[in-house]
Amino acid sequence: MSEARSLLGLVARRILLFATLAVAIxxxxxxxxxxxxxxxxxxxxxxxxxxxxxxxxLGREGDPDxxxxxxxxxxxxxxxxxxxxxxxxxxxxxxxRILVQSPAGVLYDDCGIDCAHxxxxxxxxxxxxxxxxxxxxxxxxxxxxxxxxxxxxxxxVVEFAAIDDPRSLVLGVLTEEMVEHMAWPMGLLLxxxxxxxxxxxxxxxxxxxxxxxxxxxIDPRRSLQRLPGERLPREILRLVGAVNRAFDxxxxxxxxxxxFAASIAHEIRTPVSIVKxxxxxxxxxxxxxxxxxxxxxxxxxxxxxxxxxxxAVEAEAFTFEPLGTFVEGVVEDIAPLVFGSGRTIAFERxxxxxxxxxxxxxxxxxxxxxxxxxxxxxxxTQILVRVEAPATILVVDDxxxxxxxxTGVDTGxxxxxxxxxxxxxxxxxxxxxxxxxxxxTIAPGRDRGARITVALPAP
Numbered sequence: 001m002s003e004a005r006s007l008l009g010l011v012a013r014r015i016l017l018f019a020t021l022a023v024a025i026x027x028x029x030x031x032x033x034x035x036x037x038x039x040x041x042x043x044x045x046x047x048x049x050x051x052x053x054x055x056x057x058l059g060r061e062g063d064p065d066x067x068x069x070x071x072x073x074x075x076x077x078x079x080x081x082x083x084x085x086x087x088x089x090x091x092x093x094x095x096x097r098i099l100v101q102s103p104a105g106v107l108y109d110d111c112g113i114d115c116a117h118x119x120x121x122x123x124x125x126x127x128x129x130x131x132x133x134x135x136x137x138x139x140x141x142x143x144x145x146x147x148x149x150x151x152x153x154x155x156x157v158v159e160f161a162a163i164d165d166p167r168s169l170v171l172g173v174l175t176e177e178m179v180e181h182m183a184w185p186m187g188l189l190l191x192x193x194x195x196x197x198x199x200x201x202x203x204x205x206x207x208x209x210x211x212x213x214x215x216x217x218i219d220p221r222r223s224l225q226r227l228p229g230e231r232l233p234r235e236i237l238r239l240v241g242a243v244n245r246a247f248d249x250x251x252x253x254x255x256x257x258x259x260f261a262a263s264i265a266h267e268i269r270t271p272v273s274i275v276k277x278x279x280x281x282x283x284x285x286x287x288x289x290x291x292x293x294x295x296x297x298x299x300x301x302x303x304x305x306x307x308x309x310x311x312a313v314e315a316e317a318f319t320f321e322p323l324g325t326f327v328e329g330v331v332e333d334i335a336p337l338v339f340g341s342g343r344t345i346a347f348e349r350x351x352x353x354x355x356x357x358x359x360x361x362x363x364x365x366x367x368x369x370x371x372x373x374x375x376x377x378x379x380x381t382q383i384l385v386r387v388e389a390p391a392t393i394l395v396v397d398d399x400x401x402x403x404x405x406x407t408g409v410d411t412g413x414x415x416x417x418x419x420x421x422x423x424x425x426x427x428x429x430x431x432x433x434x435x436x437x438x439x440x441t442i443a444p445g446r447d448r449g450a451r452i453t454v455a456l457p458a459p
Contacts (some may be wrong), residue, residue, distance in 0.1 A: 008201050015197060019190045023183070025345045030182055034174055038133055038140065041170065045320060046131040048143035048173045053098055054148045055108060057156060065108065069098065074167065075110050097143075097161040103155060139165040207231040221266040272298055317358045323456070324352035324387040326359070330366040331385050338370065342379030344371065351389035357436055365432040368425040369395040371450055375425075377449070391438075392457035398449040429454075 036040050056068040069075055073096045100108040131144025143160035162169065211227050218225055226244045229237050276294045279287045333349045337347040366385070373383045377399030387395040426442075427454075433440040438456035445451045 006200060007205065011197060011201060012194065015190075015194055019186075023186055023190075026182065026186070027178060028035045030178055031174065034177070038136060041145070041174065042133055042142040043131055043168055044139060044177055045140065045142060045173045046160060047129070047146065048067065048176070049160045049162070049169070050144070050148075051161060053100065053158045054146075054156060057100060057158075058148060061065065066108075069108075069110075072167075072169075074097070094164040094166050096167075097159075097163075099159040101159075107156075133144070134161070134171050139168070140170050141165070149282045160265070169246065179340045191357050204233050205236075208236065216284070278428060294391045317360065320354050321359065321362075322352045323355045323357070323391055324349035324361060324394070325388050326365055327359070327385060327393060330363050331370075334370055335366055338374060339384060341374050343374055343377065343381045343383055345385065348384065348386040349442040351387055351391075353389060353391045354392045355456050355459055357456070361435060363431045364396075365429050365454065366393065366438075368429045368432075369393075369454075372452075373397045373399070373450070381449075389454040393454040393456070394447065395454075396445055398445065401444050401448045401450060 046397060052072060053069060075096060096110075098108060098110045116282075117387045128147045129144070130146075134141040134143055141158075141163045144160040145157060148156045148158065150156060153222070169280065181322060183336060201299060207228075207230060208231075211232070214225060216226050226247060227240045229240045229244075232240060242381050262405075272294060276291060276298075280289050280295065312326045326348060331345060335345055350357070370385065373381070373395060377383075377397050381397050381399045384396045386396070388394065428439075433456075434452050436456055441453045443451050443453070
């Protein structure tokens with residue numbers, strides 16, 4: 001059986017999957033829309049680049065940090081392949097031009113002779129922001145400027161031109177723009193949706209705790225409790241309703257089983273007893289053989305009746321009893337049967353814990369184990385019944401055991417035992433041990449014979 005998956009985890013994975021898909025699609029759509037809108041793309045690039053250039057001058061006392069300009073535009077530094085020291089390609093027009101001015105004069109001028117070309121506007125009364133497209137199409141060729149102010153109010157005019165954008169700065173600008181205006185908002189939205197969904201699922205499934213507790217508390221020996229359906233989502237309520245209807249059918253079946261267990265003794269055992277009585281009046285060896293067969297049939301009927309009645313035991317029949325004292329009493333009652341069969345029986349009480357049992361079931365359990373030892377061992381076999389801590393019943397015999405090749409004893413009723421019986425005694429004992437909350441194990445004895453252990457819940 002495959003491991004059950006968490007509904008919360010399943011929904012979370014679905015949300016992440018579709019959110020990632022939505023972000024990817026939206027990113028492509030936004031990227032394409034920006035890429036083919038040169039005016040908007042040029043405006044964003046001018047805003048971004050002039051702000052980057054201004055950061056090298058604003059708030060800095062003394063010399064500006066020209067490394068910012070050199071690293072980003074390759075101006076005034078080591079030339080790249082295919083460019084000169086001005087960051088320009090062999091095409092004299094391709095590259096970046098920067099002019100920074102203040103009322104005190106020109107602070108940075110990389111325009112050179114290009115400033116005579118109408119790429120940059122004169123510094124006389126410049127607007128707060130301006131830009132225009134030099135040549136339409138890609139790579140982007142734009143020019144623009146922006147006015148900043150120092151902390152003391154002194155204006156700083158930064159002008160920037162990109163001709164053919166040899167460093168493909170537009171891609172970085174576009175990526176930063178998408179991260180700032182799309183990734184962060186969508187990430188926050190995803191976080192809120194994921195959190196709200198998680199809380200909603202947890203809230204919707206919280207009533208399932210009561211359903212699980214009710215299911216775990218079901219005792220088949222009592223009237224079956226129905227699973228609660230209060231505050232459950234409609235989809236889960238349908239499942240709970242189906243389970244409750246199954247309980248109705250199971251309870252009807254248990255009722256039929258109780259009726260069967262109550263009536264089988266009268267309907268079958270009574271006619272069998274009459275037949276046995278009539279046979280006792282016949283003085284013939286074949287009649288004696290038939291009486292033996294009738295006794296075997298009666299024993300099978302008793303076993304079947306006991307098996308049918310097991311699950312019909314009411315919970316009120318369970319009481320706390322001293323296990324050692326109780327088992328000793330059962331052994332005393334069955335001792336005449338054991339000695340009459342040519343075997344011997346002994347009892348040892350190493351402990352006397354108080355355990356919760358049904359006296360009827362526990363008596364049937366011990367009797368069946370002892371009768372099983374009588375049936376499968378020869379005359380002269382010694383049978384030992386012992387009670388040990390914490391709450392264990394041992395039934396040990398020194399009979400012939402299981403022989404070579406033994407791999408375990410089947411406690412089911414699907415196969416006929418080597419003795420020709422149905423093996424119902426062990427099946428009943430195993431079932432009673434389970435009803436009492438314990439377990440039954442069968443193993444070879446230390447030297448020979450068999451060793452049956454019934455472990456009941458410790459007090």
